[in-house]
Amino acid sequence: MTWTIAFSLLVALPLAVAIPPPDFGFPEAPNHTELSVTYQANGNSFVVAEADLFGVDIPAKEPTVAVETASYESIATYNGSYVLLMVDPDARYPSSPNLRFILHWLQTDMTVAAQSPDGTSQLVNSSAPRVPHLGPSPPTDSAAHRYIIYAFFQHANFTFPQNFEDFNATSRTNFNLPSFLDESKLGQTPAAAMYYFASNQTQVPQDFTATAGGTYPGGNGGMITAGPGPNITSSTAPAAPSTSASTTSSSVTSTSASDSGTSASGSASQTASETGSTTRSAASASDTSDAVKLLVGSGGLVAGLISLWNLV
Template sequence: MLKIIILISISVINCVLTTEVDTKLKMESNGIVPDVIDIAPSKTIEISYPNGSKVSLGNELTPTQVKDQPSVKWEAEEGALYTLLMTDPDAPSRKNPEFGEVRHWLVVNIPGNDLAKGQVVFAYIGSGPPKDSGLHRYVFLVFKQNGKVETTVSVANNSRDGRVKTKTRDLIKEYNLGNPEAGNFYQAQYDDYVPLLHAQLGGAPPKAN
């Protein structure tokens, strides 16, 4: 019996270590380092959409699958506050990221991983990659805060105000954050839902030169 428990414990530890290595390597191999951040996190954010779709280190999802706000979980320290960011560095395309990064979601002052108790700075919007722009990377990052973040910004999910031409590195400086604690990402390209999202945001996005 003891032997079985030891073998199970070793298996669980190996699984956790493999996941941590995969997160870092996947973010590095997909260019999130250095396009978005300098150092990739080793821990993984669990992200599940209401329709059952899950984010899994670069898997391809459709804009239709990710149109609604997902549930998000990560390993949190008791008593700590966290920032959650979702960003697209590939606007209007990965080859020509003239308008990247686009800020899709930003929540600050999250106690532990209780997202519902955090302060929404940018309300969630799903993926809206332009037609024929190829795959875009949608990157989720969690940062542990050094105290409470003070901000009065509050952007609804029907507005592009302040979302375009943002930088994760600027956010890190503004909020005095360190390297991300955890991360995950998916990739998406155009489908028939995209025009509906653009209409919700007030029309088609700006075109690249």
């Protein structure tokens, strides 16, 4: 009887799920620490929720990014700067991500504005971006791509890696994310994160939106909703991943190849056409499976179970 009561209480407790889902095999913000991301399109504001589905018009322009200081103690008590990163792990195609990662945005020295009434504190640029924002624009024959936006604590020991100085507005592909995090001393665990899907398929309206678990016109095809996707072999030894062996599949050496596979001179537009849209189908997050979410929250569940057992 006491076990039944304890189990029922634990099932009712919210589970702390990492972002992005652990089974993606990429760096993840623990304890469901969300990064607040808001896009402006067609005169409307779109606040991104995990695994939302978008057409390419919605996330085309640089978003407003904020940390939810009122929700997470680890962020509320931090007074330093942040490094912001936006990457596409599915270029050029989710089934063949030979350009992983496409670097869509890299901004250092982001400072925190005063807390707003909604409990968030906007991240403000205090220097020019290392790599300017580039909206998603995967190939028109590609399934939706995932887009992950990270905020990392820019601690005092942060140094920009010399090996990554060549990444810029026209050189974005094959960004070795784990290696960059290691060499910059940012560490493999972000302060906060958010992700969504975007699609540029011809049948998908560019202003399309759907919540997690939604479906694009024509179906979601080969969109990746669980796991990192096909393995990518790096031409050099990748940095050791921080969370799981599957992270290695995401590491690739940086090159200046264009994102969409077209000429290097048009790499800005190429990367856009390559940075595939991973439609908001939070199906990817939810498809990450309830089993995975239960596993992620297992530490809290076990602790709660022990406490409840002691009480009964």
